[in-house]
Amino acid sequence: MTAPRTRAPVPATEAGPVTIRPMESSSTPSGGSTRREATRQKLYEAAVTLIAEQGFSATTVDEIAERAGVAKGTVYYNFASKSVLFEELLRHGVGLLTASLREAAEQTERDGGSKVDALDAMIRAGLGFIARYPSFTQLYVAELYRTNRAWQSTLMVVRQQVNAAIEDVLHAGVANGEFSPEIDVRLTAAALVGMVLVAALDWQSFQPERSLDDVHSALSRLLQGRVSGDR
Amino acid sequence: MTAPRTRAPVPATEAGPVTIRPMESSSTPSGGSTRREATRQKLYEAAVTLIAEQGFSATTVDEIAERAGVAKGTVYYNFASKSVLFEELLRHGVGLLTASLREAAEQTERDGGSKVDALDAMIRAGLGFIARYPSFTQLYVAELYRTNRAWQSTLMVVRQQVNAAIEDVLHAGVANGEFSPEIDVRLTAAALVGMVLVAALDWQSFQPERSLDDVHSALSRLLQGRVSGDR
DNA sequence: CTTTTTGCACTGACCAGTCAGTTCAAAAGA
DNA sequence: TCTTTTGAACTGACTGGTCAGTGCAAAAAG
Incomplete structure (x- = not known):
């Protein structure tokens, strides 16, 4: 079986304890870039109310993005998961x-x-x-x-x-x-x-x-x- | 499409009285049949630990059934949802x-x-x-x-x-x-x-x-x- | 006492829907 | 130019709930 060119859905090894993604949003040690930080703040605020109301598992990423007024992709651009x-x-x-x-x-x-x-x-x-x-x-x-x-x-x-x-x-x-x-x-x-x-x-x-x-x-x-x- | 999965049988025809299922689980005003009550107790015990650990939304009915040692359907036989x-x-x-x-x-x-x-x-x-x-x-x-x-x-x-x-x-x-x-x-x-x-x-x-x-x-x-x- | 019927309790494969996470081309800042 | 955001399409896995069917013990029938 050869990797179908379009998608590369996680090779064999499933046991990966760490997410393989290249991303690594969580850095931002200090300074915090301007725009980015504002977006993150909006996401925090949206997430906090939703999760408080419904719990973590019952809250969807789509909801969080919508409430924060950003696209779903933005959530994953700013946070690994x-x-x-x-x-x-x-x-x-x-x-x-x-x-x-x-x-x-x-x-x-x-x-x-x-x-x-x-x-x-x-x-x-x-x-x-x-x-x-x-x-x-x-x-x-x-x-x-x-x-x-x-x-x-x-x-x-x-x-x-x-x-x-x-x-x-x-x-x-x-x-x-x-x-x-x-x-x-x-x-x-x-x-x-x-x-x-x-x-x-x-x-x-x-x-x-x-x-x-x-x-x-x-x-x-x-x-x-x-x-x-x-x- | 009929093709009964693995099991065979039971010839069709069931023109009998359309008993729509006895249902009505949650009552059991008093006494409660022995077996039933025992099953409910097992389900309580399974559910309480799982939900305590993972939260309501993150706990699946399948997990509860498995932990209680009963089939999923039994959960729904005993509780409406x-x-x-x-x-x-x-x-x-x-x-x-x-x-x-x-x-x-x-x-x-x-x-x-x-x-x-x-x-x-x-x-x-x-x-x-x-x-x-x-x-x-x-x-x-x-x-x-x-x-x-x-x-x-x-x-x-x-x-x-x-x-x-x-x-x-x-x-x-x-x-x-x-x-x-x-x-x-x-x-x-x-x-x-x-x-x-x-x-x-x-x-x-x-x-x-x-x-x-x-x-x-x-x-x-x-x-x-x-x-x-x-x- | 033996056979048949009844119906409760239980089963588990199945379905229709949902969700996290991914990808990407294009647009919008800065 | 380089960074950040967008938005929609897609996937693969999982979920709550359903339902035709099974097993069995006690009642009814013979």
Whole structure:
């Protein structure tokens, strides 16, 4: 059998772990060419809402292209595959989130606040982020605990990035004497993430009219154990 | 074109009464025939793990059937569609969870415990449930905040069921004087759910060797504001 | 007790449709 | 000129759902 001249559909070896294509869009180390970057941004935005609504598998590349207002070919010109687009989107979004969290903690630090204050500020920052990018948050939560997926590793890295930002403050607080040395840093961080995530999603989904301050104070009360009693 | 594939037979003619198939699977009001129920159970179990791992859309009916050890047609004999199978699975699982939560609260009640104790018992019950059905929990979290989906309404009902169990205790505690009247019951309940959900998922995914007691005490500490200080 | 009938539960090949990914010539920037 | 985008055509694989047909245990008939 000889290769039919027109098409060259993947030779024999199927086991190829890596896509053979010449492309390699994912580079763009810095600078980012002007036009290209704008297109990618549009694709991110289109993809994030669609995937948040329907999930990754249920979202088609055609839909993403249409929503972004570009041709399907453009998607593949800018990203090696649907999965790669998704992975880069994840990294992009979580980068923004962690930056925001760390910034909040550092700001508190600079103002001479305590570690609880830092945690509180991070909760607020988290809520702010979720309010600004609700779709991204949905998508993050929805994909976070899936296993057996192509982007497993990306997800792990990204999750760790977020949790670490909180764990750092917790650790500092323990070293500080401000927090009990008996707290379980890892679990407490996870619990705090969950608290903010689910409460914020509830807020956005079912009571979007409420203010950030309002929601923040409810969580703040929980964080500081001001639920029982009323000191 | 007739040409029956491999099998022969059964002469044509079937002028008999046009029984269009007995269909009507989803009923089974009570008793339910033994065999049928066993098959449905196997399908639930197969579907829950697969969907937890891959998500609803990425999971095929063929996979579910194969994992359950039945033919594809059997899936459709027992459930009207893939979505219906999923919806019934959701209702089934959440039914178990809420029963467990309410039972825990009532037990505390009977023992003359406080409302914080009830909340604490519910956290423990929640953790226990998640430890027993981690896949179901993954699936629940992953699909909970999706919009534009066929089973939207089922999800809402089911979510409300869980949250209400917690809100009830919170309300009772406020009426009781045990909780500050300023707490936001709705948001606090959501936050507690998130706290348990994410912490437990973290536990199951990354530190499965730890004991329930261990995890419970970490969350308990957070609930009771015993994080800062060490009273 | 033996034979026949009934109908539920299950089967799996099949179909019509869908999707990710590819290709490319031509147009549009810059 | 060089880069980026377009848009439509195509493919190969896969998917949800269907349906004619099978197996079997219990009821009915003899």
